[in-house]
């Protein structure tokens with residue numbers, strides 16, 4: 317079983333406008349509402365890949381009910397801890413090629429609620445082969461919380477795929493039980509290491525990852541680079557993955573889809589080249605579809621065979 321963790325899910329609401337955004341005036345809209353949050357994107361893609369997936373995390377109030385209903389509709393099994401605060405709503409106004417976003421911070425989580433989730437997680441992690449943790453943590457939760465969960469999951473024998481950034485990533489890399497896989501994008505890696513990287517100088521990326529003690533003991537470090545594919549480091553070996561050239565429709569959720577592909581491959585015991593091919597196939601397919609965290613499966617064979625994976 318693959319367990320996905322979403323600590324701060326949202327109802328992602330898109331407001332497509334026919335014309336310009338009218339400020340200080342009325343804009344009439346037909347909303348498109350989806351269950352959002354990076355971990356939910358991972359869950360949906362794993363569902364498409366046919367994996368045995370269970371989504372967990374925190375859900376609150378009527379907004380939380382809505383998110384659970386949407387997961388039911390797309391057949392993703394879930395077992396969330398309930399909290400008193402309402403799960404958040406994030407609004408994206410789409411106007412004249414622009415995307416103006418309004419992101420709620422989400423509910424504050426109490427110590428008791430977090431402890432309740434911790435208990436649930438302990439039980440679920442014991443049944444999981446792979447655990448994915450994605451996205452930011454809600455208010456009231458310490459930046460070291462993913463590191464704590466990763467320790468519990470690793471202790472239960474599960475492989476942890478962690479897709480987060482900033483202080484949470486830092487804390488997880490400083491912990492004794494390191495995640496099995498981390499997937500910073502080039503910008504997030506730069507933030508972590510305090511310098512800038514470019515896809516043209518992957519030798520610099522490789523040297524930086526190899527020489528930074530924080531990555532020691534992490535089985536997989538994958539640095540994703542959007543249309544340029546990714547660079548990966550696994551057991552002392554470096555890999556370069558080139559994504560096929562595609563017409564990019566919506567790359568939001570491509571990183572989450574990549575994590576789903578990795579989880580799928582790792583849970584199935586695939587070899588390193590196949591794990592990379594699966595992850596990048598999912599990332600690229602997501603970019604070809606207007607829906608976030610959704611793969612056009614009819615294009616699978618074309619993309620899978622066009623992804624280039626080589627050891628460098």
Ligand code: ADP
Nearest residue numbers: 501540541542543545559564570571596599600
């Ligand atoms: P994140 O969403 O975490 O920033 P990326 O944007 O790096 O992640 O995308 C993750 C993966 O998705 C890439 O490594 C690549 O395989 C694929 N991908 C993303 N955007 C494109 C694109 N425009 N063309 C082809 N593949 C893409």
